[in-house]
Amino acid sequence: MPNISPPIYIHDLTLNYQNKPVFSKLNTTFQGGVFNILLGASGVGKSSLLKMIAGLLxxxxxxxxxxxxxxxxxxxxxxxxxxxxxxxxxxxxNVMLGSKLRKEKQDKSKALHILEQVGLSNVVHQYPSQLSGGMRQRAALARTLYEDRPIILMDEPFSALDSVSRSKMQDYTAQLLHGKTVILITHDPFEACRLGENIQILVGHPAQIHLIPSIQGSIPRHPDDIHVQQAQANLLNLLIEKSAI
Amino acid sequence: MPSFPLYFRIPILIIGLLLLWQGIHLFLNIPPYLLPSPYSVFIAFKDNQVLLWNSALITFNETILGLISGCGLGILLALMMSLIPFVRQWLMPIILISQSIPTFALAPLLVLWFGFGISSKVVMAMIMIFFPVTSAFFDGLTRTPAGWIELGKTMNASPLRQLLYIRIPAALPSFASGLRIAAAIAPIGAVVGEWVGASSGLGFLMQNANNRFQTDLMFAALFLLSLMTICLWGAVTIATTKLIPWAEDTREF
Structure with a gap:
């Protein structure tokens, strides 16, 4: 697959909400081919930034x-x-929705293969209402994988799941999206430390981006990992400290 | 409080109402041309069976044709309004004005224009039906959950494909509720048309019976009419719940 996963550059990006700056003159780079985590509290403009990258705002x-x-x-x-x-x-x-929307031929064998990878082989022909929350989110991941795009934008994709399903989803995601440019938004420092190869936090009013030193080990990092636990504590402290300003 | 299923409540209600009716008839001694007894209505029904069923069939045909054409018009208008802002701006007032005219006042005109035959009744039913269908379907089309629209955009969907594969299916539960209302009021349109000018149908029969003080026959016709309406509504409700099982899921959004 000659898919090169490109980096994404943000130049002097400004977002106003009701005439107040949410962030102004934001500059950063999301590295190509790795998991970029953008961490921040609710309402700090993370989702808006992601939507701007997606072309939705x-x-x-x-x-x-x-x-x-x-x-x-x-x-x-x-x-x-x-x-x-x-x-x-x-x-x-649902997995092949993109093909239908773009009037392309639906690649059934590819969809089946992906569904097997996310462990949904036995519910291929079921409806979403018959699935559990974790299975539904895996189906959504399968749909994302089917699109086969080099850049994946994820807006708190696991926040509605219970902790067991969330941890499984993190494993699946790290495995299956390996090599792609991923930007994952989260408010959970633990998630950031498990999955982040490049962690940035967005804090303050107007919000600014801070880079976090990289954590040892390849992702998905084990929850027991001492580096993960240390980094998580540091990250949480940093968030609290920066938010207080 | 214990809840009883519908199939249990309906017979109980019918029997109760019949008893009440018979009771009023017995104790208040109302003359039969004002209020016939249930028994005499039954006899009138039996004696005029062929006439009643034939009339009902004609009304039923008018209702179904009106329902189909009214739904067609309703769907068309809703789609046009949701796709073309210009149409939305100029059509909405016209539709509202059309609904502000009492249907009964419109009926003589329609008979004048479309004749005493079936077409004036179909048009009448259509005018009554298209509005709930249009407004419900249009409402559904404009309220597609934002997340689905965004997903479609990131998948580079053309507006037409987005309409076909996201917005229309998402609007079908709303459409279904409009359709259920339409099914319930469709026979009214046909019967009103028949009252004003017709040579057949339940409305025509009722008007004739009314003029001749055949109140028992009128009651029999009314009974058939309401039976028809309930069956039509029931059929539409069952069909829509079967065909659009995701109505429950969509409501969460």
Whole structure:
């Protein structure tokens, strides 16, 4: 697969909400081919930033570019907090939704293969309402994988899950999205430390980005990992400290 | 409080109402041309069976044709309004004005224009039906959950494909509730048309019976009419719940 996972550059990006700056002149880089984690409290503008990258929110000031300079919108796949599965379609139909929407041929064997990878082989023809929350989110992950885009944007995709399902989802995600440019938004320092190869936090009013030193070990890092636990504590402290300003 | 299933409550209600009716008839001594007894209604029903069923069949045909054409018009208008802002702006007032005219006042005009035959009744039913269908379906089309629209956008869907594979299926539960209302009021349209000018149908029969003080026959016709309405509504409700099983899921959003 000649998919090169490009880095994403944010230049002087500004977002105003009700005439107040949420963030202004934001500059950062999301590295290509790794898990970029963007950590921050609710309402700090993380989701808006992700939507701007996804082309879902208009950019009033600043620029978002990627390398090579092809259009971003055809390279991204977006995964939200809700699974956004269509209730009228079976699991496999949901996975292949993108093909249908782009009037392309549906690749059934590819969809089946992906569903096998996420452990949903036995519910291929069931409807989303018949699945548990964790299974639904795995189906959403399968849909994201089916799109086969080099850039994956994830907006708190696991926050609605219980901790066991969440931990499993983190494992699946780290494995299956390996090599892609992932930007994952979360408010959970633990998740950031398990999955982050490049961790940035977005804090303050107006919000600013801070880079966090990288954590040892390849992802998904084990919860027992001493580095994970240390980094998590540091991260939490940093969040509290920065938010207090 | 114990809850009883519908199939249990309906017979109980019917028997109760019949007893009450018979009781009023017996004790208040109302003359039969004002309020016939249930028994005499039954006799009238039996004696005029062929006439009643034939009339009901005609009304039923008008209702179904009206329902189909009204739904067609309703779907078309809703789609056009949701797709083209210009149409939405100019059509909405026209639709509202059309609904502000009492249907009964419109009926003589329709008979004048479309004749005493079936077409004036179908048009009448159509005018009554399209509005709930249009408004419910349009409402559904404009309220597609934002997340689905965004997902469609990131998948580079064209507006048409987005409509076909996301917005229309997402609007079907709303459409179904409009359709259920339409099914319940459709026979009214047909019967009103028949009252004003017709040579057949339940409305025509009722008007004739009314003029001749055949109140028992009128009651029999009314009974058939309400039976028809309930069956139609029931059939539509069962069909929509079977065909659109995700109505429950969509409501969560």
């Amino acid at each position: 208009p950019i009033s000031e600043g620029q978002i570019t990627c390398e090579p300079t092809a259009s971003l919108t055809s390279q991204i796949s977006y995964m939200a907090q809700q699974d956004l599965l269509m209730p009228w379609a079976t699991v496999i139909q």
